[in-house]
Amino acid sequence: MFNISVFNTLQYDPELCIGCEMCSLVCPHAVFAMNGRVAQPVRPEACMECGACQLNCLTDAITVESGVGCAAAMIYAALTGKKEPTCDTGIESSCFSSE
Amino acid sequence: MISDTNENCMQPHIQPTTRPITLANRWDHFLARWGVNRSGHRVEPGLYALGNPTADSPVFVTANYTLSFDALRSALAGVGGYIMVLDTQGINVWCAAGKGTFGTDELVHRIEATALHDVVSHRVLILPQLGAPGVAAHEVKKRSGFKVEYGPVRAADLPEYLKTHMATPEMRRVRFALRDRLILISVDLVHVLLPMLIAAVVLFFFSGFLASAGAVVAILAGVVLFPILLPWLPTRDFSSKGFILGGLVALPFALVTLLGNPGATWWRQVGAALTYLLALPPVTAYLALNFTGSTTFTSRSGVRREIFTYVPVMAWMFGTGIVLIIVLSLI
Numbered sequence: 001m002f003n004i005s006v007f008n009t010l011q012y013d014p015e016l017c018i019g020c021e022m023c024s025l026v027c028p029h030a031v032f033a034m035n036g037r038v039a040q041p042v043r044p045e046a047c048m049e050c051g052a053c054q055l056n057c058l059t060d061a062i063t064v065e066s067g068v069g070c071a072a073a074m075i076y077a078a079l080t081g082k083k084e085p086t087c088d089t090g091i092e093s094s095c096f097s098s099e
Numbered sequence: 100m101i102s103d104t105n106e107n108c109m110q111p112h113i114q115p116t117t118r119p120i121t122l123a124n125r126w127d128h129f130l131a132r133w134g135v136n137r138s139g140h141r142v143e144p145g146l147y148a149l150g151n152p153t154a155d156s157p158v159f160v161t162a163n164y165t166l167s168f169d170a171l172r173s174a175l176a177g178v179g180g181y182i183m184v185l186d187t188q189g190i191n192v193w194c195a196a197g198k199g200t201f202g203t204d205e206l207v208h209r210i211e212a213t214a215l216h217d218v219v220s221h222r223v224l225i226l227p228q229l230g231a232p233g234v235a236a237h238e239v240k241k242r243s244g245f246k247v248e249y250g251p252v253r254a255a256d257l258p259e260y261l262k263t264h265m266a267t268p269e270m271r272r273v274r275f276a277l278r279d280r281l282i283l284i285s286v287d288l289v290h291v292l293l294p295m296l297i298a299a300v301v302l303f304f305f306s307g308f309l310a311s312a313g314a315v316v317a318i319l320a321g322v323v324l325f326p327i328l329l330p331w332l333p334t335r336d337f338s339s340k341g342f343i344l345g346g347l348v349a350l351p352f353a354l355v356t357l358l359g360n361p362g363a364t365w366w367r368q369v370g371a372a373l374t375y376l377l378a379l380p381p382v383t384a385y386l387a388l389n390f391t392g393s394t395t396f397t398s399r400s401g402v403r404r405e406i407f408t409y410v411p412v413m414a415w416m417f418g419t420g421i422v423l424i425i426v427l428s429l430i
Contacts, residue, residue: 008398025249025266026231028273029396049398050197052231066232067399068197070392071337071406074399078406 009065010047014038016061023053023062112213116147116182120173127165132282134289140165144186146213147172150179154220157261159250160206161227162187162195171227174254178261181218185209196233203238210243225250225257228271273395280326283393287322291386294318306424310374313352317379320348321386326393337397338409341387345380352379370427378420381413388413 010031019037024030029046032039032053039061051066131140142163149172157180161171168184185205187195195201206224210216226234228249236247251260251270260266295318303311325332325344332340357372388405391397 008400022236025271026228028229028252028271030268030272046396047398048396049400050232052196055233055235056231056237058237065399066197068392069394069397069399069402071388071402072392074403074406075410 008044008047008049009063010041010044010049011063012039012041013061014040016059018059020058022056022058026052026056028052113146113148113181113218114143116149116172118149118172118175120169124165124169128169131166132285134286138189141189142168142184144184144209146215146218147182147184149175149182152179152181154218156180156219157225158183158215158219158223159225159257160185160230162190162192162201164189164191164195167191170254171257174257176258178258181215183209183213183215183224192227193229193232196230199233201230202233203235203242206234206239207242210245215245222246223248227254228252228266229273275329275395277327279395280329284323284326287326287386287390287393291318291322306428309352309355310424313349313375313379314382316348316352317345317382318386320344321383321390324348325383325387325390329390336401336405336409337391338384338388338405338413341384342380342409344387345383346376348383349375349379367427370423374420374423374427376420377416377423381417381420384409385413 017038019034019039021034021039023032023039024034028050029043029048031041031043031047033042034040047064048069049064049066051064054060054062054064054066127140130136142165144163157178159171159175159180160183161167163184163186168182171182185195185201186209187200187205190198190200192201210224222245224239224245225248229252231249234247236249239245239247248264249266250257251266252273253270256266256270260270295315298314298318299311302314321341321344325341328344329340332343334340334343352375353372356375357368360368388402388409391402391405
């Protein structure tokens with residue numbers, strides 16, 4: 001049985017890290033933590049590919065194929081041959097409780 | 100429709116707002132949770148004054164979804180400040196950030212449209228952390244001069260956050276507790292209601308009450324029981340969790356069919372019992388798989404892998420079950 005969060009597209013090059021801490025601040029699953037002056041992926045398996053770290057990384061040290069982990073949208077795209085939509089229905093509810 | 104008349108006018112246009120959530124607000128939240136007028140729960144984009152803010156007061160940014168805006172303003176107890184509402188087409192912060200509508204471009208545009216430079220003397224914006232998938236903080240700084248500060252995930256943590264402007268690790272993590280999952284059930288229930296009624300009526304006339312009830316139970320297991328039981332179902336992925344739950348709820352129907360009709364021939368009874376075990380679990384499993392879109396932690400790669408692994412199994416099981424029902428009714 002595979003873990004749904006083990007397989008992701010997160011890649012990180014510590015050589016490029018300038019220690020701005022942005023990735024550790026924006027990640028909702030604490031994937032990155034600071035190890036001295038450099039960010040370190042401490043929970044890479046928890047990455048949900050939201051893309052926040054990549055977008056806020058000044059030096060492009062992080063890459064991830066960001067997208068929404070929503071089966072309904074992906075099955076719809078596969079069946080209709082259309083471009084994968086971002087979830088317009090179910091997913092909205094996922095962040096109701098947040099700001 | 101949202102009127103946005105201050106768009107072309109560079110004079111600061113600030114609307115007042117208050118902290119208390121009224122009965123009308125609560126009714127609006129209730130309707131949103133039940134999927135009524137899904138994209139109509141909007142706040143006019145622009146700048147709002149909470150309390151009596153001065154040029155030094157903090158600026159909080161949010162989406163023009165009533166639940167987002169109301170969560171923010173009600174959390175700011177005793178804190179005066181400005182709320183800048185971005186136009187996210189009535190969608191909450193996190194989902195809008197994923198789409199890019201809660202994004203760098205809209206933020207920079209809204210800063211200009213509200214003439215924020217003339218309203219406050221400082222150059223700091225406090226954004227919800229979940230806006231980060233759409234906003235590049237360094238880009239905003241470069242294009243507008245405003246520094247983006249990512250606050251906590253939940254608006255309720257803002258008063259604590261504002262004491263030090265440092266979020267604790269707990270404030271930075273999304274949760275998916277029982278309460279968070281329960282809130283989602285109503286919207287999914289509305290989505291399956293019509294297909295469920297159709298399936299129930301068709302099966303009632305085709306196979307009788309038990310089959311009709313089986314379909315209803317399998318569907319309700321997928322949209323009501325599954326979100327509740329999610330962490331306690333063994334296995335890790337959603338589809339196999341769904342198969343387990345679907346198997347459990349199908350079992351009584353299979354047993355009643357097998358044992359409840361002693362007059363029939365044995366192979367007919369076994370066949371009829373088997374239809375429940377084949378047709379119902381994939382229905383529950385499919386709905387369980389669809390719940391991935393409502394969670395706060397599933398990744399696109401993970402869900403894709405799950406679709407390729409399990410959807411063919413679901414389709415074969417369901418198809419075989421349906422064929423068996425038809426064959427048994429013919430012979």
